[in-house]
Every structure is written in C-alpha cells, then in structure tokens.
Amino acid sequence: MRSFHAEVTDSVRLYGDTHLLWFVSPPDMVGATPGQFVMAYAGAGMDPLLGRALSVHRVRTTDRGAEFALLFDVVGRGTDWFSRLRAGDEVRMVGPLGQGFEPRERVERMLLVGGGIGSAPLVWLADELVAQGREVTMILGGRTAAQIFPAELLHPSVELVVTTEDGSLGEQGRVTAPFARLLSWCDQAFTCGPEPMFEALYGVLRDSALRKPVQGLWEGRMACGMGICYSCAVFPVQGGVKLVCHDGPMFDLRDVYA
Numbered sequence: 001m002r003s004f005h006a007e008v009t010d011s012v013r014l015y016g017d018t019h020l021l022w023f024v025s026p027p028d029m030v031g032a033t034p035g036q037f038v039m040a041y042a043g044a045g046m047d048p049l050l051g052r053a054l055s056v057h058r059v060r061t062t063d064r065g066a067e068f069a070l071l072f073d074v075v076g077r078g079t080d081w082f083s084r085l086r087a088g089d090e091v092r093m094v095g096p097l098g099q100g101f102e103p104r105e106r107v108e109r110m111l112l113v114g115g116g117i118g119s120a121p122l123v124w125l126a127d128e129l130v131a132q133g134r135e136v137t138m139i140l141g142g143r144t145a146a147q148i149f150p151a152e153l154l155h156p157s158v159e160l161v162v163t164t165e166d167g168s169l170g171e172q173g174r175v176t177a178p179f180a181r182l183l184s185w186c187d188q189a190f191t192c193g194p195e196p197m198f199e200a201l202y203g204v205l206r207d208s209a210l211r212k213p214v215q216g217l218w219e220g221r222m223a224c225g226m227g228i229c230y231s232c233a234v235f236p237v238q239g240g241v242k243l244v245c246h247d248g249p250m251f252d253l254r255d256v257y258a
Contacts (some may be wrong), residue, residue, distance in 0.1 A: 002028045009067055011083070014153075016146035017074045018117065019083040021091075025059065027064035028095070032056055034125035035100025035217050035250050038093045038227040040070065042078040052078045052239040053222045053245070054246070055121035056096065071120040097225050098249045101125055101215055103134075104229070107187035112138040113175050113201065115193025119149040121217055122192055126222045130157045136184070137161065137191045141193075145169035180204045183212055191253075192217035214253045220244030 005022035025080045030207045039051035057071035074083045085091065101121075103110065110129050112122045119140050129136050137159040142148050145168040151160050161178045162170025171177065175193075179201055183189070189212060191201060205214055220232030220243075227246030234242045236256045242248065 003092065003094045004028045005092050006068075008085050008087055008089045008091065009062070009064065010087060013083070014071070014222035015148070018071060018147075018149075019059070019074055020069060020071050021082060021085060022060075022067050022069045023062060023091070025068045029056075029068055032059075033100040034128055035121050036096040036098050037225075037249065038070070038097065038120075039093030039222070040082065041092045042081040048078050048081075050223050051094065051225060052082075053097075053220070053225055055217070055249075056124060057120045058124045058127065068210045071117070071123075073117045074166055085174070094225060098245055099247070101217070101250055102114070102191050103129060103132075103190075104188055104213070107134075109135045109175050109185055109187045110137070111179070111186035111189040112136065113179055113191040113197075114138065114140045114149070114194070115175060115188065115191075115197040116142050116147050117205075118191070118197075118217070118219070119191030120192070122190065123154065125190060126158050127155055130155045130258065135159075137182060139163065139182070140176050140204050141165075141197075143174035174200070176200045176204055180208070181212055183208055186212060189214040190213065190216070190217070192218065192219070198253060199257065204251045205253060206258075215250050216253050218249045220249065220253060 004026045010022040012020050021134045037053050037055045041051045054070045057069040059068045114122045126136050141163040143165045223229040223231045225245045227243050230246035
C-alpha cells in the first residue's frame with residue numbers, strides 16, 4: 001500500500017450516471033486482487049479533503065503496459081470531478097487496500113450477485129474466474145435498466161441474469177429471487193451492493209439451510225481507508241466491531257448476520 005499518482009488513459013460515461021476511468025497501472029498495483037480498492041483523491045489541492053473509496057473494476061494490458069479501471073456513479077462533487085478527467089490527467093491514490101474476495105480452490109460453479117454499482121468489482125472477479133476455467137453466473141439488479149452493467153462488456157462465457165424493480169430489463173423484481181433459484185447450483189457465491197441487499201440475501205441463505213459460502217463486499221463510507229478513523233465500522237450480530245477498510249471489505253455473510 002502506497003500513495004501514487006495514476007495517469008488517465010481513457011474516460012467515458014458508460015451507462016446511466018455510471019462513469020469509467022482507465023489508468024496506467026503503477027508498480028504499486030501489481031499485487032492487487034479482485035475486491036480490493038483504492039482511496040482516490042479529487043481536486044488539485046486539499047478540497048475536497050477526503051478520498052473516495054473505489055473498488056478496482058478491471059485490469060488489462062495495452063501497448064502502454066498494464067492498466068486498471070475504476071467504475072463509479074456520479075453522485076457528488078468528488079465523483080463529478082473524476083468524471084471530467086481526460087487522458088493525460090493524473091489522480092492521487094492510495095492502494096491497493098483491504099481484503100478482497102477469496103475463491104475456494106477446486107470448486108467450479110461460481111455465483112456473483114451485484115446490486116447497482118456493486119457490479120464494479122464483480123466484473124474483474126468474473127474475468128479471473130473464467131480465466132481459471134470455472135463456470136460463472138452473474139446476477140445484476142437495479143431499479144431501472146439504466147443501472148445495469150452492459151451485458152456485451154462481460155466475458156462471453158459469463159451467464160447473465162438481470163433483474164430490475166420497474167421491469168425495464170430482465171426479470172421484474174430484485175436479485176433475491178434468482179439468488180434463491182441458483183443457490184443450490186453454485187459451489188460458492190460472491191456479492192457486492194447495498195447492505196439491505198446483503199441482509200435479504202442472508203435471509204435466503206438462512207431459510208435454505210444450505211451451507212454455501214457467500215462472501216459480501218461491503219460499501220462503507222470511509223475517511224481514511226486505513227483503519228484509523230473508524231468511520232466504516234460494521235457490527236456483527238454476535239458482537240464486536242469490524243472495519244470495512246481493514247478487516248474487509250470482504251466478509252462472509254454468516255460472520256456478520258448469523
């Protein structure tokens with residue numbers, strides 16, 4: 001984990017209010033794994049003061065070498081500043097941070113569940129799992145079609161199931177319905193999205209009586225990203241406190257809700 005400046009190579013509004021930035025990957029990012037994040041700092045000075053915690057979305061190799069991407073919704077001053085960047089601009093970052101996903105060895109059928117911008121880290125995870133020869137099914141949900149990651153940008157081996165609350169794309173409803181159908185199929189599941197979605201998925205898991213491991217990637221609000229400020233605390237049902245930035249962002253749903 002180090003502070004570095006990353007140069008933008010591409011900037012595009014990908015869909016809805018969701019923006020994609022590609023950066024030249026510095027040596028500091030070589031060991032990053034799916035589920036880890038960076039603290040990215042907007043502005044040329046100290047305003048805004050705090051960084052934005054953004055999951056690494058994808059990696060690629062171009063004629064410039066290794067690159068990594070950040071996918072984010074434009075929701076405030078910081079993300080609006082990021083969305084206005086162009087090739088050649090630089091962003092100060094700290095990373096890679098946190099504990100990412102941990103796919104088990106010698107299991108084949110992997111289920112990924114994303115809610116809204118929670119699709120961001122799951123795309124890289126899907127790329128890695130497919131490269132390892134595993135079967136991958138991804139469930140993506142949103143309020144409308146404008147919140148769904150484009151199917152054509154996923155690896156063609158990924159089977160995609162889409163739900164929207166208004167029925168504008170895929171099944172009408174929420175991700176819990178296909179999750180309940182596919183839970184018995186999968187060997188391991190991974191999810192990222194808002195905490196109410198985690199609670200709903202855990203309810204399905206609990207009621208099914210299946211002992212399937214389900215890893216959730218928490219989206220905590222952070223001031224530091226390094227375990228100092230305690231602004232991203234999670235309180236497991238059985239007591240204690242965990243920090244999204246330091247102990248997570250990946251937690252098994254049972255470790256939080258059981």
